[in-house]
Amino acid sequence: MCTVCGCGEGETRIEGHDREHPHDHSHPHTHPHEHGHEHSHAQAHPHGHAGEVHFLAHKGDLHYGLGPAHAHAPGLSQERMVRIEQDILGKNNTYADGNRKHFAEHGIFAVNLVSSPGSGKTTLLVKSIEMLKEKAQVAVVEGDQQTSNDADRIRATGAPAIQVNTGKGCHLDAHMVGHALERLNLPDDSLLMIENVGNLVCPAAFDLGEAHKVVILSVTEGEDKPLKYPDMFHAADLMILNKVDLLPYLNFDVARCVDYAHRVNPKLEVLQVSATSNQGMDAWLAWLLAGLGEAQAARLQNVDLLKRRIAELEAQLAAGG
Numbered sequence: 001m002c003t004v005c006g007c008g009e010g011e012t013r014i015e016g017h018d019r020e021h022p023h024d025h026s027h028p029h030t031h032p033h034e035h036g037h038e039h040s041h042a043q044a045h046p047h048g049h050a051g052e053v054h055f056l057a058h059k060g061d062l063h064y065g066l067g068p069a070h071a072h073a074p075g076l077s078q079e080r081m082v083r084i085e086q087d088i089l090g091k092n093n094t095y096a097d098g099n100r101k102h103f104a105e106h107g108i109f110a111v112n113l114v115s116s117p118g119s120g121k122t123t124l125l126v127k128s129i130e131m132l133k134e135k136a137q138v139a140v141v142e143g144d145q146q147t148s149n150d151a152d153r154i155r156a157t158g159a160p161a162i163q164v165n166t167g168k169g170c171h172l173d174a175h176m177v178g179h180a181l182e183r184l185n186l187p188d189d190s191l192l193m194i195e196n197v198g199n200l201v202c203p204a205a206f207d208l209g210e211a212h213k214v215v216i217l218s219v220t221e222g223e224d225k226p227l228k229y230p231d232m233f234h235a236a237d238l239m240i241l242n243k244v245d246l247l248p249y250l251n252f253d254v255a256r257c258v259d260y261a262h263r264v265n266p267k268l269e270v271l272q273v274s275a276t277s278n279q280g281m282d283a284w285l286a287w288l289l290a291g292l293g294e295a296q297a298a299r300l301q302n303v304d305l306l307k308r309r310i311a312e313l314e315a316q317l318a319a320g321g
Contacts, residue, residue, distance in 0.1 A: 095175045112208050114213055226264045
């Protein structure tokens with residue numbers, strides 16, 4: 001178990017990868033409930049990291065986000081927790097950089113869809129794929145603890161999908177995505193949609209090599225979710241306020257929700273979407289296609305630069321000969 005998120009090691013299965021062998025690359029995992037620093041019950045967080053919005057707590061409330069690790073693990077000091085987290089995330093970031101390089105070389109636009117369970121990610125994905133069929137090649141990496149239910153729903157649209165079952169793990173990491181890419185073998189200029197495990201905490205910390213994190217918040221959830229889970233909303237570039245067709249039947253304040261999100265991340269773009277009624281779908285698809293176009297243009301530019309460099313080297317060799 002790791003101090004970053006408490007997920008289990010050796011539980012992951014990547015569909016179709018060597019008969020779904022365990023994803024057992026090394027992570028220096030440690031049980032999240034081993035801790036050595038003293039408990040603190042201050043009424044306010046005296047310092048914070050990016051994206052945090054702090055409020056005075058009620059007297060007697062428990063707050064375990066104090067200290068440099070911003071977490072509580074009995075048996076471990078804050079300093080030890082920070083070192084372990086740096087080791088874990090450092091290794092993940094190396095894999096993420098490899099994924100990012102692959103995406104850039106092949107003009108692949110990769111987005112990481114993150115949310116709590118039940119926000120409507122898969123339904124939105126299915127609808128998006130159906131509407132993009134004539135405009136883009138789309139593939140999906142599906143993250144869940146168990147089952148291939150969501151990947152099966154994606155494959156029913158005709159789009160390729162690889163299921164990654166994380167077992168006790170609560171998020172995808174960059175190494176898992178790299179293995180899934182080996183199975184997908186995406187063509188150049190593709191759109192890759194990564195549906196992360198339903199969790200608004202741990203996926204915020206793990207770079208997968210994606211161009212953007214897209215956080216999906218449904219109107220059936222609380223409008224204060226951005227304040228409760230600030231790291232995720234700070235890490236995202238786009239928030240999709242989903243299931244807006246249900247607003248007439250709910251007591252949900254859209255303006256307040258957006259205000260809370262912008263308190264955490266003033267640069268966060270917001271789209272109001274319903275895959276059921278199609279409201280906002282055109283704007284969402286336009287956002288995806290714009291990103292894909294930029295990835296494709298960057299790939300072509302890199303190809304042109306490489307060709308010019310090769311031509312220059314050939315000319316130099318010919319002149320020297």
